[in-house]
Amino acid sequence: MWDFETDPEYQKVLDWADEFVREEVEPLDLAFPHQQFVPLDGMRRKAIDPLKDEVRRRGLWATHLGTDLGGQGYGQLKLALLNEILGRSQWAPVIFGCQAPDTGNAEIIAHYGTDVQKEKYLRPLLNGELFSCYSMTEPHAGADPTMFTTTAVRDGDDWVINGWKFFSSNAATSSFLIVMVVTNPDVSAYQGMSMFLVPTDTPGVKIERNIGLYGERADEGSHALIHYDNVRVPSEALLGGEGQAFVIAQTRLGGGRIHHAMRTIGLSRKALDMMCERALSRETQGSRLSDKQFVQGYIADSYAQLLQFRLMVLYTAWEIDKYNDYKRVRKDIAAVKVVMPSVLHDIAWRAMQVHGALGVTNEVPFLGMVTGAAVMGLADGPTEVHKTTVAKQVLRDYRPAEGTWPTEWIPAKRQAAQAKYAEFLEHEVGNQ
Numbered sequence: 001m002w003d004f005e006t007d008p009e010y011q012k013v014l015d016w017a018d019e020f021v022r023e024e025v026e027p028l029d030l031a032f033p034h035q036q037f038v039p040l041d042g043m044r045r046k047a048i049d050p051l052k053d054e055v056r057r058r059g060l061w062a063t064h065l066g067t068d069l070g071g072q073g074y075g076q077l078k079l080a081l082l083n084e085i086l087g088r089s090q091w092a093p094v095i096f097g098c099q100a101p102d103t104g105n106a107e108i109i110a111h112y113g114t115d116v117q118k119e120k121y122l123r124p125l126l127n128g129e130l131f132s133c134y135s136m137t138e139p140h141a142g143a144d145p146t147m148f149t150t151t152a153v154r155d156g157d158d159w160v161i162n163g164w165k166f167f168s169s170n171a172a173t174s175s176f177l178i179v180m181v182v183t184n185p186d187v188s189a190y191q192g193m194s195m196f197l198v199p200t201d202t203p204g205v206k207i208e209r210n211i212g213l214y215g216e217r218a219d220e221g222s223h224a225l226i227h228y229d230n231v232r233v234p235s236e237a238l239l240g241g242e243g244q245a246f247v248i249a250q251t252r253l254g255g256g257r258i259h260h261a262m263r264t265i266g267l268s269r270k271a272l273d274m275m276c277e278r279a280l281s282r283e284t285q286g287s288r289l290s291d292k293q294f295v296q297g298y299i300a301d302s303y304a305q306l307l308q309f310r311l312m313v314l315y316t317a318w319e320i321d322k323y324n325d326y327k328r329v330r331k332d333i334a335a336v337k338v339v340m341p342s343v344l345h346d347i348a349w350r351a352m353q354v355h356g357a358l359g360v361t362n363e364v365p366f367l368g369m370v371t372g373a374a375v376m377g378l379a380d381g382p383t384e385v386h387k388t389t390v391a392k393q394v395l396r397d398y399r400p401a402e403g404t405w406p407t408e409w410i411p412a413k414r415q416a417a418q419a420k421y422a423e424f425l426e427h428e429v430g431n432q
């Protein structure tokens with residue numbers, strides 16, 4: 001059965017969330033910019049906690065995890081519908097307890113963590129009391145994890161971690177890091193890498209620099225270059241089994257990528273909304289911008305692109321709920337990841353153009369969105385790598401043609417068709 005309607009009861013919930021985000025949460029982006037991952041202090045706590053409490057009362061807190069894992073059990077499709085509302089605002093995911101990278105991190109601790117690890121890390125993470133960091137990329141290698149060189153070596157009951165990690169988002173404000181390291185260099189990287197849960201204040205964790213994105217002030221950066229310098233952790237810090245890092249990474253990144261895509265729908269829609277309002281508001285050379293065919297083209301292309309993307313994301317979310325197996329949905333998650341940067345880029349760029357000079361200022365959000373689109377083409381893996389994944393998965397369903405000519409080669413098919421319907425063809429000829 002195919003159905004494109006939202007359950008009316010859940011639609012009411014979404015309507016409430018939409019108004020709540022616009023009225024209560026979006027103002028936080030301007031009142032407390034870039035502070036959503038800074039642990040709460042006195043005054044900010046007073047502003048933020050009541051909003052989180054309201055979300056909890058509505059049953060919308062941490063909807064990304066199943067009830068068995070401490071979440072609400074809404075599944076990815078319902079989360080997608082909610083996330084596209086949250087995507088409008090930087091603060092909204094934190095207020096709803098479903099922000100990246102913590103969602104992905106919570107998911108893998110829930111799946112692979114021991115009871116002690118869940119108590120120590122997952123529970124406070126789900127309560128929104130602390131932040132986490134996923135520390136995988138290295139300065140010399142990102143897209144190819146088989147090149148990672150950070151190691152953990154056993155020393156008695158401990159492990160000692162040494163190496164460098166790059167672009168570890170939110171490390172500076174996180175309570176713990178999930179670090180991917182080589183534990184056995186003698187086997188393939190797919191079997192020789194493991195993950196560790198490392199409290200950020202462990203001696204030897206040295207944040208060398210917090211790198212900022214374009215447009216951020218030098219002191220605003222949140223992507224850390226970390227030197228792990230003889231970082232000693234007990235064996236209980238191992239997440240999952242030894243050598244399981246690749247399997248765990250796939251679980252984490254699969255969820256993370258689709259959550260970004262859900263929020264990107266909301267952000268792209270914000271750009272489209274702004275473009276349409278401006279087109280109806282501004283007049284030049286005798287008519288409104290909305291009467292110019294170029295601008296109509298921008299609006300039509302943006303609407304169609306967003307609709308295609310949204311259906312793709314919702315379908316993929318539905319598949320994740322149905323199969324409960326990221327591996328099985330890998331092709332479509334990768335396809336969503338490939339499309340995501342261009343959807344946001346194209347719509348934001350057109351909206352920026354329609355706003356004229358105002359469009360390129362820091363008084364409207366478009367260039368931030370364009371930078372955001374560029375980030376999406378890299379974070380969680382470059383577009384090129386995901387295209388390769390899509391192509392490989394698509395090709396799995398095909399076989400080479402037998403012989404020299406394609407299976408659909410018309411001369412051979414025509415001959416076969418003529419043979420199949422020879423009796424009728426002869427009759428046709430006879431009638432002429």
Ligand SMILES: Cc1cc2nc3c(=O)[nH]c(=O)nc-3n(C[C@H](O)[C@H](O)[C@H](O)COP(=O)(O)OP(=O)(O)OC[C@H]3O[C@@H](n4cnc5c(N)ncnc54)[C@H](O)[C@@H]3O)c2cc1C
Pocket residue numbers: 101133134135136137138139140141142143144166167168169170223375378379380381382383384385388
């Ligand atoms: C905002 C942001 C946040 C991030 N947060 C985190 C984080 O929290 N934790 C973390 O560990 N990492 C994080 N990353 C890092 C991210 O995962 C890497 O940037 C990404 O994996 C690419 O690695 P790289 O930057 O080293 O690029 P490289 O591996 O050097 O690749 C550079 C370029 O080479 C090309 N290329 C690479 N491989 C292929 C291929 N197989 N086929 C064709 N072309 C290819 C692509 O054009 C690619 O963009 C973040 C990145 C950004 C931008």
